[in-house]
Amino acid sequence: MTTDTNGQSLNGHQILPLDVLIVGSGIGGLSAAIACKGKGFSVTILESTPKYSHVGAGIFLGGNATKVLLDWGLEEDVRQVSTDLNNNKFISQTGEILSSADYKTLSKEIGYPLLQMHRADLHDVLLKKALSLGIDIKMGQVVEKYEVQTPKAITTDGKVYEADVIFAADGYRSNARSQLLGRIDEPRPSGNSAYRALISTDKLKHYPELAPFLNWTDQTNWVWVGEGCHVVLYLLRHGTVLNIVLTQAAKNVNDANYVVKVDPAEVIERYKEWDPRLVTMLQHLPKDNTLEWRLCDMEPMKTWVFPHGKIALVGDACHAVLPSAAQGAGMAIEDGVAVAELLARVKSKDEIPAALKAYDELRIPRCASIMTGARGDAKRWQGKGGKPASGVTSTWSWEYDVAGAAREIKLEE
Ligand SMILES: Cc1cc2nc3c(=O)[nH]c(=O)nc-3n(C[C@H](O)[C@H](O)[C@H](O)COP(=O)(O)OP(=O)(O)OC[C@H]3O[C@@H](n4cnc5c(N)ncnc54)[C@H](O)[C@@H]3O)c2cc1C
Structure with a gap:
C-alpha cells in the first residue's frame, strides 16, 4: 500500500493524528475509510443497515x-x-455490428486494467481490506443529522459521534446532502429505468449462436442501441453469469419505489422485435430476480462541503451519475483517495477547511464533466437508429491519477 502509515507526509511534515468519521459503508465510504486509515488517521464508520445484503449487479472500473x-x-x-x-x-437492434473498440490496447496505453466485476464482490474486497486495517464499522447506526461547528453526527436513537472531520457517503438519496442544501433533495429522475439481471450461462451454452457472448477469456462489452433503448451485456464471476442491463423509458418505478421486481415476460414483450439472439437470452431471465431500477442523476453541486468546512459529501451523495458513464463507483473511489491525500497535508486542525475547499476545487469539475458526458451518451445511443460511431464518451476519464492531482492542488494558507 503506497501510503504514509509512518505518519510522515510526502512533503516531510508529520501527519496530524486526526479522528475521521465516515457515514455509510458502500464503495464510497469504504474507499474513504481505507485511504484515511492508510494515512494513519483513526477511522470509524457508521452504517445504517444492520447486515449487508448482496445488492447490485455488474460494474465496470476504468x-x-x-x-x-x-x-x-x-x-x-x-x-x-x-x-x-x-x-x-x-x-x-437487429443485430449488425456498428462499431468495435479495442480496449486491450487502450488498457495498455493507460497502464492499468479495465475490469468488470459484480458490485457485491468489489464491496466484499473493500470490506475485507477495511476490517484487516482495524477500521471500526458500527452497523445499524442511522445518522439523522449533523452539527457543523464541532463536527458531530447524531443517530436516530440519539447517539452523538464527534470527530475532527466527517465524510457523508450515504448514497444517491443522501440525507446529508438534504441537510447541506437545507431542503429535501431527491436525485433527478432521468425518465429512464434499467432492467438488471444475471442470467446463468449454463442455460445459454446449448445455443451455438450465443457463443460470441460467452467468451470469458477475451471479454467483450456488447451494447445494442435502438430508438429510446440500449442494452449492455457482459460476463461476470468466471463466466458463470451474464450481466444484462436494459435501459428504456421507466415503467414501474416512481417516487415511492426506486427498485422493483418485474416479471421477465414484461422485458421480453418490450424487446421481442430486437436481435433474436438477445430475445433468446431474455427468455432465461430469472423469475425471482429481474429488477427495474429507476435511473437518476443530479445537477453538479456548487459545493460538497458544509459550513465551517469540517463535513463533506463523498460518492453518489454528491455526484449521482447515469450508468452510461460506468464511473459512479470509480468516482466514489477517487473521492476517498482525494480526501485522505488532502487531509494528510494539513499541519493543524485549523487547516481542515482549506483541505476540504481544495477537495471541492479538485473534484467538482472532474465529476461534473463525467456526469454531463453520461447524459450525452445515453441520448446519443438511444437516438433514432443510434449513433454509436463516437462510442463511449467517458473513456477520457479512465486515465487519471487522483492521488497525484490531490498532492499538486494548492491549499490556501
Ligand atoms: C444500473 C447501474 C449500473 C451501474 N454501473 C456502474 C459501473 O459500471 N461502474 C461504476 O463505477 N458504477 C456503476 N454504477 C454506480 C455505482 O454502483 C455507484 O455509483 C456506487 O456504488 C455508489 O457508492 P456509494 O458508496 O457512494 O453509495 P451507496 O452504495 O449507495 O452506499 C451508501 C451507504 O450508506 C448507507 N447509508 C445511507 N443512509 C445512511 C444514514 N442515514 N446513516 C448511515 N448510513 C447510511 C447505506 O446503507 C449504504 O451502505 C451503476 C449503478 C446503476 C444503478
Missing part, C-alpha cells in the same frame, strides 16, 4: 479506479472476482 485498488495492494483479491474488458462492440 484505469482511474483500478490504479487505486492496485496501489492498495488489492490486485490479487480483485483479480479473483473480475475480468479484463478487452473489447467494446455496438450493435444495431
Whole structure:
C-alpha cells in the first residue's frame, strides 16, 4: 500500500493524528475509510443497515479506479472476482455490428486494467481490506443529522459521534446532502429505468449462436442501441453469469419505489422485435430476480462541503451519475483517495477547511464533466437508429491519477 502509515507526509511534515468519521459503508465510504486509515488517521464508520445484503449487479472500473485498488495492494483479491474488458462492440437492434473498440490496447496505453466485476464482490474486497486495517464499522447506526461547528453526527436513537472531520457517503438519496442544501433533495429522475439481471450461462451454452457472448477469456462489452433503448451485456464471476442491463423509458418505478421486481415476460414483450439472439437470452431471465431500477442523476453541486468546512459529501451523495458513464463507483473511489491525500497535508486542525475547499476545487469539475458526458451518451445511443460511431464518451476519464492531482492542488494558507 503506497501510503504514509509512518505518519510522515510526502512533503516531510508529520501527519496530524486526526479522528475521521465516515457515514455509510458502500464503495464510497469504504474507499474513504481505507485511504484515511492508510494515512494513519483513526477511522470509524457508521452504517445504517444492520447486515449487508448482496445488492447490485455488474460494474465496470476504468484505469482511474483500478490504479487505486492496485496501489492498495488489492490486485490479487480483485483479480479473483473480475475480468479484463478487452473489447467494446455496438450493435444495431437487429443485430449488425456498428462499431468495435479495442480496449486491450487502450488498457495498455493507460497502464492499468479495465475490469468488470459484480458490485457485491468489489464491496466484499473493500470490506475485507477495511476490517484487516482495524477500521471500526458500527452497523445499524442511522445518522439523522449533523452539527457543523464541532463536527458531530447524531443517530436516530440519539447517539452523538464527534470527530475532527466527517465524510457523508450515504448514497444517491443522501440525507446529508438534504441537510447541506437545507431542503429535501431527491436525485433527478432521468425518465429512464434499467432492467438488471444475471442470467446463468449454463442455460445459454446449448445455443451455438450465443457463443460470441460467452467468451470469458477475451471479454467483450456488447451494447445494442435502438430508438429510446440500449442494452449492455457482459460476463461476470468466471463466466458463470451474464450481466444484462436494459435501459428504456421507466415503467414501474416512481417516487415511492426506486427498485422493483418485474416479471421477465414484461422485458421480453418490450424487446421481442430486437436481435433474436438477445430475445433468446431474455427468455432465461430469472423469475425471482429481474429488477427495474429507476435511473437518476443530479445537477453538479456548487459545493460538497458544509459550513465551517469540517463535513463533506463523498460518492453518489454528491455526484449521482447515469450508468452510461460506468464511473459512479470509480468516482466514489477517487473521492476517498482525494480526501485522505488532502487531509494528510494539513499541519493543524485549523487547516481542515482549506483541505476540504481544495477537495471541492479538485473534484467538482472532474465529476461534473463525467456526469454531463453520461447524459450525452445515453441520448446519443438511444437516438433514432443510434449513433454509436463516437462510442463511449467517458473513456477520457479512465486515465487519471487522483492521488497525484490531490498532492499538486494548492491549499490556501
Ligand atoms: C444500473 C447501474 C449500473 C451501474 N454501473 C456502474 C459501473 O459500471 N461502474 C461504476 O463505477 N458504477 C456503476 N454504477 C454506480 C455505482 O454502483 C455507484 O455509483 C456506487 O456504488 C455508489 O457508492 P456509494 O458508496 O457512494 O453509495 P451507496 O452504495 O449507495 O452506499 C451508501 C451507504 O450508506 C448507507 N447509508 C445511507 N443512509 C445512511 C444514514 N442515514 N446513516 C448511515 N448510513 C447510511 C447505506 O446503507 C449504504 O451502505 C451503476 C449503478 C446503476 C444503478
